[in-house]
Amino acid sequence: MALKGRLEDFGITQLLNLINLARKTGTLYLQGPEKNAYLCFHEGKLIYAVMDDAEDSFTAILQQSGVFTADQVRMIEANMPGKTDREIAQVLITSGRLQQQKVVKSMKEHILNLVYQVFSWNSGTFRFEPSKLPVQGKITVPIALENVIMEGSRRLKEWERLQDELPDLDVSLKFAERPTTPLRDINLSVEEWRVISFINPRNTIRQIAQNNNMDELQIRKIVYSLLQAGIVEIIKPPRPKAAPGVTRPTRAGAAAAKRAEMRRPAVKRGIVQKLIHRIREL
Amino acid sequence: MQTLKIVITGPFSSGKTELIQSVSEIDVVSTDRKITRDAERIKSQTTVAMDFGRITIDEELILYLFGTPGQKRFDFMWEILSEGMLGFIVMVDSTRPETFREARRILDTFRSYSPVPYIVAANKQDLEDAWPPEDLRIVLRVEPEVKVVPCVATDKESVKQVLLELLYSILEVMDQEEEEE
Numbered sequence: 001m002a003l004k005g006r007l008e009d010f011g012i013t014q015l016l017n018l019i020n021l022a023r024k025t026g027t028l029y030l031q032g033p034e035k036n037a038y039l040c041f042h043e044g045k046l047i048y049a050v051m052d053d054a055e056d057s058f059t060a061i062l063q064q065s066g067v068f069t070a071d072q073v074r075m076i077e078a079n080m081p082g083k084t085d086r087e088i089a090q091v092l093i094t095s096g097r098l099q100q101q102k103v104v105k106s107m108k109e110h111i112l113n114l115v116y117q118v119f120s121w122n123s124g125t126f127r128f129e130p131s132k133l134p135v136q137g138k139i140t141v142p143i144a145l146e147n148v149i150m151e152g153s154r155r156l157k158e159w160e161r162l163q164d165e166l167p168d169l170d171v172s173l174k175f176a177e178r179p180t181t182p183l184r185d186i187n188l189s190v191e192e193w194r195v196i197s198f199i200n201p202r203n204t205i206r207q208i209a210q211n212n213n214m215d216e217l218q219i220r221k222i223v224y225s226l227l228q229a230g231i232v233e234i235i236k237p238p239r240p241k242a243a244p245g246v247t248r249p250t251r252a253g254a255a256a257a258k259r260a261e262m263r264r265p266a267v268k269r270g271i272v273q274k275l276i277h278r279i280r281e282l
Numbered sequence: 283m284q285t286l287k288i289v290i291t292g293p294f295s296s297g298k299t300e301l302i303q304s305v306s307e308i309d310v311v312s313t314d315r316k317i318t319r320d321a322e323r324i325k326s327q328t329t330v331a332m333d334f335g336r337i338t339i340d341e342e343l344i345l346y347l348f349g350t351p352g353q354k355r356f357d358f359m360w361e362i363l364s365e366g367m368l369g370f371i372v373m374v375d376s377t378r379p380e381t382f383r384e385a386r387r388i389l390d391t392f393r394s395y396s397p398v399p400y401i402v403a404a405n406k407q408d409l410e411d412a413w414p415p416e417d418l419r420i421v422l423r424v425e426p427e428v429k430v431v432p433c434v435a436t437d438k439e440s441v442k443q444v445l446l447e448l449l450y451s452i453l454e455v456m457d458q459e460e461e462e463e
Contacts, residue, residue, distance in 0.1 A: 003379075005378075006380060017420070018420050022416065022417060164383065269456050271284075272452050275449055276450070278340075
């Protein structure tokens with residue numbers, strides 16, 4: 001089942017977040033305002049990216065990152081015609097002309113560079129094809145999406161969307177119970193660390209901003225990126241535990257609980273069972 | 283005579299009216315109006331006040347299904363409709379990602395009205411472009427303990443299953459409470 005939609009309605013950050021959390025494998029095809037791109041994922045990790053006008057041959061990528069000169073690239077291509085990127089890399093590494101770390105570093109930089117460009121696409125369409133991976137013969141590098149989302153979100157300058165995603169600054173944050181990546185493995189900026197140091201159920205986002213002399217835009221950006229990366233969670237009002245008709249004060253505030261109590265009808269278990277029985281019969 | 287109420291809410295054109303129509307024993311008392319302007323491209327009528335369906339349980343008990351108006355400008359009606367509800371169902375059109383953010387807003391709003399059990403119905407699962415319920419759970423940030431149920435609002439059996447899942451959730455909450463006592 002392909003996931004389809006418009007980037008105006010469902011942005012890149014949300015898509016990457018979904019792919020990360022659902023540990024999806026497949027390819028995300030993007031049609032942006034001026035270019036097209038596709039991003040490949042394996043079990044929730046970004047492994048490859050291609051954009052219309054970007055050179056995606058392995059040797060060209062190595063030239064761009066300064067590992068080889070243009071002359072060296074021409075020579076390599078002349079000596080190994082018809083070979084895939086993966087085969088070329090294998091030959092170069094086994095012959096000692098290239099270090100594996102350099103391959104990984106160059107490919108990673110190339111993929112990330114493309115992905116961060118895609119973050120600025122506010123319009124266009126997307127389509128996610130599960131299990132489809134057009135990367136045969138290519139060199140893939142698994143990249144955890146948390147950091148990509150963090151960095152992409154840093155570059156995100158959509159004030160309106162941030163406001164939409166995080167409408168209320170008078171809520172508190174807590175650390176995610178099951179973070180997908182340990183905090184020590186995530187690259188945080190100084191500002192993000194400053195926010196992190198104030199995370200406590202007693203501090204609202206607004207108070208954290210005030211303590212750090214941050215304006216609303218700054219704090220929204222940081223909290224949004226921490227939320228998207230799954231590092232923190234908003235503390236929501238407690239989930240409904242009370243059955244209809246049962247008084248149950250909540251921490252969200254006595255007034256709200258009182259209001260809810262008054263409204264809930266008194267219902268016994270037997271009545272709910274009657275409803276179930278009747279609906280089954282319909 | 284005792285009456286009970288379940289509220290069906292969700293964004294514009296998510297299938298609330300169809301869901302009620304599928305199981306109501308009376309013709310749904312609908313306050314639809316012909317749509318003008320942009321919304322016309324999606325459907326020809328929309329609910330401006332509420333939909334109202336009925337299921338008679340026995341001589342002394344009636345279940346009413348109330349559908350909220352989907353358009354944002356009628357959201358003042360939501361709180362009124364939520365008064366005394368047994369639980370609520372958030373309908374989401376699984377084929378229209380442009381409505382997911384609105385669905386999340388509605389879900390949060392209804393949760394704040396009353397702490398009653400609720401479920402999410404991932405509607406239009408019969409269509410090829412439908413997003414799977416588990417993806418909707420992530421997108422809508424629905425907690426693991428809340429059910430996201432696949433649904434086809436025009437199919438009576440599917441709607442019955444949605445209503446039953448909500449009622450099972452209510453029973454689960456009751457069980458949980460009894461254990462705590």
